[in-house]
Amino acid sequence: MLDPKLLRTDLAAVADNLARRGFVLDQAAYQALEDQRKGLQVRVEQLQNQRNVKSKSIGKAKAAGEDIQPLLAEVESLGDELKAADTQLDALQRQIRDLQLDMPNLLHETVPDGTGEDDNPEIRRWGEPPAFDFEPADHTDLGAGLGLLDFEAAAKVAGARFAVLRGPLARLHRALVQYMLDVHVREHGYTEIYAPYIVNAAALTGTGQLPKFADDLFALGGEHEFYLIPTAEVPVTNLVRDGILDAEQLPLKMTAHTPCFRSEAGSHGQDTRGMIRQHQFEKVELVHIVRPAESWDALEELTANAEVVLQRLELPYRVVSLCAGDIGFGAAKTYDIEIWLPGQQRYREISSCSNCVDFQARRMGARWRNPDTGKPELVHTLNGSGVAAGRALIAVMENYQQADGSIRVPAVLQPYMDGLQVVTA
């Protein structure tokens, strides 16, 4: 959520910033609601004040043994007017809040212009795409050839956009997760978190998935309003909701491995082949909760932490800065890490690292006590994949494939595979 004060004092500047994303902010409509709110709120508070003052005097008079009847008559008429005005104010504030919850975050000044994926400038590149003396296969054919990756079996038990992994391939997938967690915990100073895979609407509103993107989520039926998490960002970031952290507790660096569940409602027909885009995938997530002054450094650190995982796996990648038209709802700035996939002969997203500044913190009520002011202030939140395990598996399969269809096991993963060096049928 954006700062309501900023919306009140500089609506035009906010609209200009959001326009870069292609978001149209109806200034006139918002301003009209805001103007109504202002008058009404002042009126309501005046009435409440009158009621309080008179009620207090009744209490005093009663204690003094005086006749309170005339005072009661005086306050009688207040009630109805207050109630009516209050109901109206409540509805107005709800409308304003709904508009605010729908507004994306302000873009940082360094976010490049652009309308889509193709406009994301490359920041840096690491590694060289491997040269094969044969025609490299994609992971779908590789997996099928090995008999270890099975989409038909998954369709039988679930449906489209699910996968079944078997034997050493399933283990390689698990090895990736263990390896990534170990790197972040041992070397990057993260605290490992195990958190719920099912969350409530308040948590999803806190991180920004709700109310706007309900269609992207799997909602559970039943008496509770529960949802499957689309990313560990939701349960982990929300750990600091509705609280005031001590300055010494910051920065908080947390990592968690969870499955992620996405309806992919808007992506019919995209990436239907293979396990690039699934309803269920595993991910190791990185979350930072930091002092506002440190969040831009933290974004660089978090991104670098994710990159280390790929460097050790010796997987070629590049980092792009998401342009205004491609960046996510809650992010002020995002770096995507894209991995080289020989099967597709192009780079594909494997990690998305964002600084959300105070956008999520305001929705969550996540604050810290600033020792300089002694006052609670909003923290900044960041999150990024460190990295997506499903896509990392694909990348390993395609980059480490051999002419006979087998897959070499990256050196850093071999300890997690009982020393296995090659995955074969």
Add this chain to the structure above:
RNA sequence: GGAGAGGUGGCUGAGUGGUCGAAAGCGCUCCCCUGCUAAGGGAGUAAGGGUUAAAAGCCCUUCGAGGGUUCGAAUCCCUCCCUCUCCGCCA
């Protein structure tokens, strides 16, 4: 699933219809005293919001959430959520 207890400020914890936004303690900040340290004394210290260009001031809201009763609710009534204890069931 059954029975009971409880949810109050950064934390612990009093408070059962009116000068209660809330005692006390802890923590924190400032000051005094004490020639280091320790101890002692005093003062201050909830959050969110409105008004304002901003501040001060003034005002409003908040004692798990939402309704209700009342001139007035932390306190009474209803619904819901959560935590704890015991029983049952269960990985």
